[in-house]
Amino acid sequence: MNVKIEMGPGSAIAKVALAPNETFTAEGGSMVAMSGNMSIETTTHKKGKGSIASGLKRMFSGEGFFMNHYTASANGGEVILSSSLPGDMMVKELQNEKLVVQGGSYVASSTGVDIDFEWQGMKSVFSGESIFWLGVRGTGSVVLNSFGAIYPIEVDGEYVVDTGHIVAFTENLSFTISKAGKSILSSFLGGEGLVCKFKGTGTVWCQSHNPQGFGQAVGPKLKPRS
């Protein structure tokens, strides 16, 4: 599986090229277009497997209940994937390692990668992300999406990421909920409120924009909901 990201960071798509008979897994609803001879199987988990529980767990993480497994014909093929909102995508090659991914940011992965539900503790309630995270582990490619441009930060010590801006981080990092300024008053008056403070040595991928801010800017101009 060879993945190319195009039209980032605003309108990103992932072009997934498959070798003959190769299979990969993508979140339900992410397919834009594909070659005419692809075969598709839908389950709640891995190809040929799955339970209601694994589907439910993913749903709590802001992902779809079902996963689609695409298999190319003997000639190979291409599937084009996108995300639901404007934004960026990235590919990370995992070498027997684990990424903690914001619920909602998972798009696709190769067969050697396993996705599970990840609990980061009650602090997630304040992180501006969904309460549940995904643990993505194994060896192979994983495709992630974001709202906004993705930029990596190499953390060695401590680093602050505003709530709502985390896409993923390597497993040797951990975060706590903290205030942005020295005083609580300054943090709230400055509009920053709570932030996530990362500790350890590793990489955190941030998204440049917070979807909440965009929702609040446009929402009041929309027709009322009933």
Add this chain to the structure above:
Amino acid sequence: MSMKFEFSLDKKPDYGFITVKIPAGQTLKVEASAMASMDTNVIMKTKMKGGLGRLLTGESLFINEFTAEKAPGEICLAPSSPGDVDHIYLDNDTIFMQNSAFVASAMGIETATKWQGLTKGFFSGEKLFLIKCSGTGDLWFNSYGGIFSVDVDGDYVVDTGHIVAFTGGLEYKISKVGGYKSLFLSGEGLVCKFSGKGKIWVQTRKVSPMVSFFWPFRPQKSN
């Protein structure tokens, strides 16, 4: 052969912006509210569009005509949806476009609404109205998300919500993706299966998730 307009496309693919130079005395047809800026000698006239089909498609009933008076004039066009813009010169040819994709055209292009019928529109979850553009001259269109084009020779599958436009010679039918289980569970809904030889313009985003995203931010109806 009809005259070709001089134009430029900026800020692709996210916020595509069209700048057209209108020669003295010439006129450009522009979708309602797409004008962002223009020279002061460009004069706007509003015309009623023909066809009852317009009432169903959610388009404006009006179209604006911009004429450069006495001297050449520049006009800049900004569609309202975030996304790309593209251009095609039709030479006595036809293309079909998703109903909100029309931005502007030369006077030589005729547009007509073509409803795709209940089955096609109903299952796709999108209002599948197509605009048929035919004639000779420049045509500009837009999308939600970036546009990429696919040269089809054989079969190609596109999610119905991602179609921007396709050339008139292509055959297409709405079908399911995968088996029957996938039809209801995959989240992919129905797709459009194209066959034959031609070109398809595909948009990288779909409108419905954007609309759902804004739901919690909308004001509440007060009784």
Add this chain to the structure above:
Amino acid sequence: MKWSIEGAPAFAHIQMELAPGESIVTESGAMASMSAELDMKANMNGNLFSALAKKFLSGESFFISTFTNGTTSPKKITITQGTPGDMRAVDLKDGSVCLQPGAYIASTEGIKLRTRFAGFGSLIAREGLFRLEAEGTGTVWYGAYGGMIEKEVKGSYIVDTAHLVSYDRHLKLKTQLSGDLISSLTSGEGFVTRIEGNGKIVIQTRSVHGLAGWINRYL
């Protein structure tokens, strides 16, 4: 101070490195991420009266944040805006730039923000009666939804009211109908801004107003 605007025009944001002792002033809530060792302080946006004026008359925040590097090595900060869109930086030398409400993002310490009366023509155009002017010596970063394009106005030019982001102070702005009365009502264009004089303007290639109208078609 080292900085660059990344992700433009879709999701422009500022990647900045503050040298020891340097500070950056930002609109409230603009920090996306930063080194844990930077100090953050919230201040009123001017004195009480002018902070209130900025909040209620020109759509800016009541508080602004100042981030300072009090350490002995360079530290990073990422600054963003509330909506997706483009950003620009302008260097002022005892100069000024007029900004539409909500466009201000950040500035170096030598820049002051002032609210000025924009004339009654602005009220009709829904832009508010007051305009924001950034003035002094230093750098101002500002942004808007959509891409941003600079135009040189020579004599006169027409801009849809929702698409103007910034303009030179000496340019004159007038509100007028987009066509004759009937056309203006049915065209979807309504009022436009007529700019007179010679100077630079920056327009945005999308507007939040237009975006909302587009989404409303599907609701």
